Amino acid sequence: MxxxxxxxxxxxxxxxxxxxxxxxxxxxxxxxxxxxxxxxxxxxxxxxxxxxxxxxxxxxxxxxxxxxxxxxxxxxxxxxxxxxxxxxxxxxxxxxxxxxxxxxxxxxxxxxxxxxxxxxxxxxxxxxxFSEESLRRIVASTRAPRRTTLLDALTEREREVLSVMATGASNPDIARRLFMSETTVKSHLSAVNHKLQVSNRVEAALAAFRAGLIE
CATH class of the missing domain: 3.40.50.2300 (Response regulator)
Structure with a gap:
């Protein structure tokens, strides 16, 4: 826009x-x-x-x-x-x-x-x-965190991108923190969504919290 x-x-x-x-x-x-x-x-x-x-x-x-x-x-x-x-x-x-x-x-x-x-x-x-705290409250109010084999399909870099994104960081923030381009961030997030079988970043972040990737 x-x-x-x-x-x-x-x-x-x-x-x-x-x-x-x-x-x-x-x-x-x-x-x-x-x-x-x-x-x-x-x-x-x-x-x-x-x-x-x-x-x-x-x-x-x-x-x-x-x-x-x-x-x-x-x-x-x-x-x-x-x-x-x-x-x-x-x-x-x-x-x-x-x-x-x-x-x-x-x-x-x-x-x-x-x-x-x-x-x-x-x-x-x-x-x-969204905020990291809001996602923590969602997870706490629905079900206990659980491990999922879907996370095993992620590369180390994809896990890093997911971990930062789950704090509520924007793509530019992720790029700055992990020293990569925004285009690369978008590519990694697209791969994360596909591998976790989710359609957006909120669902991906929730999957990370529920699986225990974010402590």
């Missing part, structure tokens, strides 16, 4: 106060604009068709159609927007399901406004923003 482009956002949440609060969070920026909001998952397809947002902030628990089903429906469309899952609780298994459904990142509704800004910018640019 052009660095000067405005990022458009659709907010999906069944709480009117949350929708207003999220809109206020982005009102303080010049590069992120809320173009619409809806109160339930069954309203998402029409709103996306009308507003063509770059990013959808998706609540995971709603009355008629939850965020998981709404995300799956979006991902099945021809040109889906990026999706950031929102949860009112500490990260839990719902977030894992949302990532598997196609969400590109996740946020707790209690995050600071600056984290909302950073997450939307990262996702719009094709990246993912």
């Amino acid at each position: 052009d660095s000067d482009a405005v990022i458009t956002v659709l907010v999906v949440d069944d709480d009117a106060f949350v929708r207003r609060g999220v809109a206020d969070i982005f009102a303080a920026t010049t590069d992120i604009v809320v173009v619409g909001s809806v109160s339930d998952g069954d309203e998402v397809p029409a709103a996306v068709a009308a507003h063509r947002p770059d990013v959808v902030l998706m609540d995971l628990k709603m009355r008629r159609v939850d965020g998981l089903d709404a995300t799956r429906a979006l991902m099945a469309s021809a040109h889906p927007p990026k999706v950031v899952a929102m949860t009112a609780m500490d990260v839990d298994d719902l977030v894992v399901q949302a990532i598997k459904a196609g969400a590109h990142s996740f946020l707790s509704k209690s995050e600071a406004p600056e984290t909302f800004h950073q997450s939307i910018r990262a996702v719009a640019a094709g990246n993912t923003l």
Whole structure:
């Protein structure tokens, strides 16, 4: 995405106060604009068709159609927007399901406004923003870490790249820490996803934590 482009956002949440609060969070920026909001998952397809947002902030628990089903429906469309899952609780298994459904990142509704800004910018640019601590909480709330033979297929360099990425580092950060080009980082991460049988960096990072690669 052009660095000067405005990022458009659709907010999906069944709480009117949350929708207003999220809109206020982005009102303080010049590069992120809320173009619409809806109160339930069954309203998402029409709103996306009308507003063509770059990013959808998706609540995971709603009355008629939850965020998981709404995300799956979006991902099945021809040109889906990026999706950031929102949860009112500490990260839990719902977030894992949302990532598997196609969400590109996740946020707790209690995050600071600056984290909302950073997450939307990262996702719009094709990246993912998450913290090492948030992944630790996901693993702690779902199941105990387990070893997996899938990690045995990774080369030593791929393990190094995965270990750094799992801390929430961006591709440029990984490149700087491991003294390699961003192109090489992308190549290694692509190989990691293929070997771990995952579709995105959040799932790859979770696999690393669950397998005990990250202590």
